[in-house]
Amino acid sequence: MKEFIEGSHAIAEVVKSCKPGVISAYPITPQTHIVEDLAQMVSSGELKSQFVNVESEHSAASVVLGGSACGVRVYTATSSQGLFLMQEVVFNIAGMRLPVVMTCANRAISSPINIWNDQQDSISLRDAGWIQIYAEDNQEAVDFHLIAYRLAEDKRVMLPVMVCMDGFILTHGMETVDIPEQEKVNKFLPAYKPLYKLDTADPISMGLLADPDYYMETRFALQETMRESIVYLSEISKEFNNVFGRDYKDLLVEEYQLKDAEKVIVAMGSVCGTIKEVVDEQRAKGKKVGLLRIISYRPFPYARVYEALKDVPKVAVLDKSVSLGAYAPIAVEVKSTFFGKKKGPKVVSSFVAGLGGRDITPETIYEVFRRLSAKEVNFDFVDLKPELLKEEYGE
Amino acid sequence: MENSPLFKCGHTACAGCGQAVAARLVIESAGANTIIANSTGCLEVFTTKYPETAWGVPWIHSLFENSAAVASGIEAALIYLGKKDTINVIAQGGDGSTGDIGLQAISGMLERGHDILYACYDNEAYMNTGVQRSGLTPFDTNTTTSPAGALSSGNLRPKKPVPEICAAHGIPYVATASAGFPQDLIRKVKKAISIKGPKYIQIHVPCPLGWRHESNQMLPVARMAVETGLYPLFEYEFGVLSGRKQIVPKPVEEYLKLQGRFKHLLNNPGEIKKIQEIADNNIKKYGLKLEAQG
Amino acid sequence: MFGPLTVKPKNSKGDKTGSWRTLLRPHYLHKNCIACKMCLMICPEGCVSGKEKNAFSVDYTFCKGCGLCADICPKKDIEMVSEEPNSEGVS
Numbered sequence: 137m138k139e140f141i142e143g144s145h146a147i148a149e150v151v152k153s154c155k156p157g158v159i160s161a162y163p164i165t166p167q168t169h170i171v172e173d174l175a176q177m178v179s180s181g182e183l184k185s186q187f188v189n190v191e192s193e194h195s196a197a198s199v200v201l202g203g204s205a206c207g208v209r210v211y212t213a214t215s216s217q218g219l220f221l222m223q224e225v226v227f228n229i230a231g232m233r234l235p236v237v238m239t240c241a242n243r244a245i246s247s248p249i250n251i252w253n254d255q256q257d258s259i260s261l262r263d264a265g266w267i268q269i270y271a272e273d274n275q276e277a278v279d280f281h282l283i284a285y286r287l288a289e290d291k292r293v294m295l296p297v298m299v300c301m302d303g304f305i306l307t308h309g310m311e312t313v314d315i316p317e318q319e320k321v322n323k324f325l326p327a328y329k330p331l332y333k334l335d336t337a338d339p340i341s342m343g344l345l346a347d348p349d350y351y352m353e354t355r356f357a358l359q360e361t362m363r364e365s366i367v368y369l370s371e372i373s374k375e376f377n378n379v380f381g382r383d384y385k386d387l388l389v390e391e392y393q394l395k396d397a398e399k400v401i402v403a404m405g406s407v408c409g410t411i412k413e414v415v416d417e418q419r420a421k422g423k424k425v426g427l428l429r430i431i432s433y434r435p436f437p438y439a440r441v442y443e444a445l446k447d448v449p450k451v452a453v454l455d456k457s458v459s460l461g462a463y464a465p466i467a468v469e470v471k472s473t474f475f476g477k478k479k480g481p482k483v484v485s486s487f488v489a490g491l492g493g494r495d496i497t498p499e500t501i502y503e504v505f506r507r508l509s510a511k512e513v514n515f516d517f518v519d520l521k522p523e524l525l526k527e528e529y530g531e
Numbered sequence: 532m533e534n535s536p537l538f539k540c541g542h543t544a545c546a547g548c549g550q551a552v553a554a555r556l557v558i559e560s561a562g563a564n565t566i567i568a569n570s571t572g573c574l575e576v577f578t579t580k581y582p583e584t585a586w587g588v589p590w591i592h593s594l595f596e597n598s599a600a601v602a603s604g605i606e607a608a609l610i611y612l613g614k615k616d617t618i619n620v621i622a623q624g625g626d627g628s629t630g631d632i633g634l635q636a637i638s639g640m641l642e643r644g645h646d647i648l649y650a651c652y653d654n655e656a657y658m659n660t661g662v663q664r665s666g667l668t669p670f671d672t673n674t675t676t677s678p679a680g681a682l683s684s685g686n687l688r689p690k691k692p693v694p695e696i697c698a699a700h701g702i703p704y705v706a707t708a709s710a711g712f713p714q715d716l717i718r719k720v721k722k723a724i725s726i727k728g729p730k731y732i733q734i735h736v737p738c739p740l741g742w743r744h745e746s747n748q749m750l751p752v753a754r755m756a757v758e759t760g761l762y763p764l765f766e767y768e769f770g771v772l773s774g775r776k777q778i779v780p781k782p783v784e785e786y787l788k789l790q791g792r793f794k795h796l797l798n799n800p801g802e803i804k805k806i807q808e809i810a811d812n813n814i815k816k817y818g819l820k821l822e823a824q825g
Numbered sequence: 826m827f828g829p830l831t832v833k834p835k836n837s838k839g840d841k842t843g844s845w846r847t848l849l850r851p852h853y854l855h856k857n858c859i860a861c862k863m864c865l866m867i868c869p870e871g872c873v874s875g876k877e878k879n880a881f882s883v884d885y886t887f888c889k890g891c892g893l894c895a896d897i898c899p900k901k902d903i904e905m906v907s908e909e910p911n912s913e914g915v916s
Contacts, residue, residue: 157611158604186607191639195600198593198636202568202604205591208611210604228593233829294829332831334566334589334605336618341584343592344830350581357828540872540887541839547891551869583839584832713866747892747905750867 138314143274143306144169146313147213147239150278152183153321154237154285156211158203160188160196164218165251166303167241171213193218197225197236204234205342207333209285212236215303216243216257223261229296230265230358232343235288235328236296237281238266241303242405242456244492252493253303255405259433259457259465265358267297267365268434269387270404274311277301279382282316282325286372289328293368295361300433302406304493316380324379362435369432388437390429391444393419397426399508400445402470403454404430407489407496411454414501425505430466438473445470446479452508454518456490463515464488485513494519537563542585544577547746549710549736549753550652551577554623556713557650557734560720561619563588566609568602570624570633571595573659573738574652596632598622599640599649606645615646619724623650626667627657629733630693641700641729648723648730651693654738662741666691669761670809671802672792674741679795684802689809697731698767704728705767709735711753715764715776735762743791755786760810763817777821780814783807839887842870846890849905855879857900864894864903 147170161171177183190196193214200210219240229236240258244250258268271277284297301307332340369387377383393415394400401411408429418425428444445451455464467486474480487504490496500519507513537558544551554574558565566589569575575592578585593601602622609615624633629651637649656674657663664677668686673679677686698705703726708716716734723730737752744752756762761783764776783806787793796802814820858879865873872888875881895903
């Protein structure tokens, strides 16, 4: 049913329809509305779930770990500092192969403290073994939660999934969203049937110590599942389209106006909405530009990116995060895609924008297209304020 | 209780380990309908080195400081499944994982009122990593990070009163117990399991390696800790002291001389006097002294 | 393909920790036993079994020789004897 609704409320509605048995979260801007709504739903009886108000994010993740280990569907949500505080539990959940689903309302990282949107938080946890999918708008944010549960709980996967949505921009933005009906959700997302669980009828020990004779194979298994999930994402996207009538193709990337494009920006998340507008405008003027939107960041779809960009002469990667001391995260993946290959762009330039919630406007995108030229830019920030850049501390 | 299928032979605890005795008695007293969340530490390492497990009940180890939170999630899941009434949930760990790094998670668990028993195996240091000092290491103890030397008589801080901290949360049941008094421990675990709500039991467990005593000395060492008043055995219910084991107090030297970790004190009457004061304060505070029957 | 490291107790046989004994092993005299069960209770391994008086025994495959059973027996009916072959109680 279509509703004009705040992003957070839409997420709460779709999570409700997934019927998690244990919900645990700790308040952090800008995730708060999602969790408040779920608390309201539990209190009113709309949602039968155990809502556990914990004393930190570390415990929130631990509670859902324990709940999931008992074979119950669980949910948590966080951002930024909260995600960092629960980092070791996040890795732990993936290593234990528990199908936890988490919403990450992307927010900048301290220090300095900043509550506005960028993607440093989830990107910093890219090595954790969680599948990460990034929404462009609130419809995707809603749909991706259904897909996340379906994917996580697939017996061939059994990996946790992080649905990433830009904080404030999506969580607090009002959009018309089609909230999936319960019957269709029931059809698409069956009840969770765990492969292993804590059960007095059939005792099991979980979380054992693995010495050098045993550890490496578990990482191999995780890596293999990540690789295989590239295919499962396509399968599940087809199933989703059959039930809900929305086609996310392979759920890996979105190609926007790539045919005969000479300049393409690669980006992830809500900024793609702005980029699409600029692309449309430029195309109307005869400029051959396009956008490749990354949807699945982990597993990173190298083969798919290769297919999409192999004939594009100039590519600019726009990262909304930074890996301090090295090249930008998505830019590195894109460059790796083409190294040693016969075909590929002549130029892959890397730009970082939007950190700490600095607005990315159409002007920013024009600037990126303008700077995407024959001279490759290894790494640069866009939209810096020179008046703030002083030579010496205390000036 | 024999050839326990709940805590199997073949684990790799040191010979004479007090914690192995206590852990086995805890799970046997709780029974087969129990799920355990265990912190990282000696107990976890010596019972679950892949591909072996000593546990005959469902058991999970996540991290060092979160067993109380994991147990909270297990309890919530069991309530959701409608099974909580027939299944016990135990969260357990050592003194370090309980009173230091895991204190926040326990406080949250107690405050939320989960129906969980928390069992702390108190061997008074971070033993699994090599006998480093914890918040529950007693005053003047020699550990690797509070070593006795020319400038120090060992750990210079008093033992963190974790049972009292838990009792201050107003929970239904808090108790201290000792591996040297196994029947008392069994009674307390069974009592705790029968109560609905959060419970905390802290069990004094000698560590032959860390405390520097022979493997066969667990009982005299554990008992002397209690009989000097240095490790009082008591019960709190809803924040009020409701029971204690009374003793005929022995001088603290009788306890200190049994263990290498206090060796440096034996020629130091000034420090022994301070430790005697700690014991005397406990005896007074908890009313431990067995009054002569007239 | 995946592999969380889990183990079911029925599939775990444990380490043969009886091989740790170097000096002493417990010898149950079976003379004055009152079946108080304290030896069974105090064993860190849980390898003591028995029900009736003078009928308690140790599983030497797992016994580490710590001596707690001998220490706790109120009737001194358990002795720690040499692990050497041909000693009492050693088969």
